[in-house]
Each structure stands twice: as C-alpha cells, then as structure tokens.
Amino acid sequence: MGVPRSHLVKKIVANKWWRRAEAKAKLDHVPGMGFHSARRKFASELKGTNLRDLAYMGGWKNPQTVLTVYQQPDMELQREALATRKKLKATA
Numbered sequence: 001m002g003v004p005r006s007h008l009v010k011k012i013v014a015n016k017w018w019r020r021a022e023a024k025a026k027l028d029h030v031p032g033m034g035f036h037s038a039r040r041k042f043a044s045e046l047k048g049t050n051l052r053d054l055a056y057m058g059g060w061k062n063p064q065t066v067l068t069v070y071q072q073p074d075m076e077l078q079r080e081a082l083a084t085r086k087k088l089k090a091t092a
Helices: 011-024 035-045 051-058 063-070 075-083
Strands: none
Touching: 035 051, 035 063, 051 063
C-alpha cells in the first residue's frame, strides 16, 4: 500500500507547491502550516472513519501512524464520551 520511491516529492518541491496554492487562493502564509498540517486536519476530521479505510485514503502505510502522529485529541468528542458513558454499579 506504500508509495513507490519514484513517486515521492521532495520537501522543497512540496513547500513550493503549497506556497503557490496559498497565493492562488489569496491566503496569507502561516509559518508551520503545510501538507503535514493538512494531513493532520484530514485525519482528525475523519476520526470516526474505520481506521484501516482512513489510513488507505490518507496514504499511510500503517494505520498506527494515523493514531500516533496525525490525529489530534478532540475535547468535544471526549466530553460526549464522558457524558454518555455507562455508570458502574457499586459493589458491596
């Protein structure tokens, strides 16, 4: 499922493409924003998607990479999970 080395893009080229896209969209350049940020947003927004499918759609070889590198904690989802959790029964 990986990308052949012949299809990899050098970082300097990707950054050039990113800057060109910003200019065409008339967006201000934000230092630190780029393809990695876009991939992180993609992974975080699709957090509810099956992990294997998400990894495939995002081009990650290993689904674990999505969890450890790209997906960001979501306070709203955490609050919802806590609000809907089942209460434990007290034991005597």
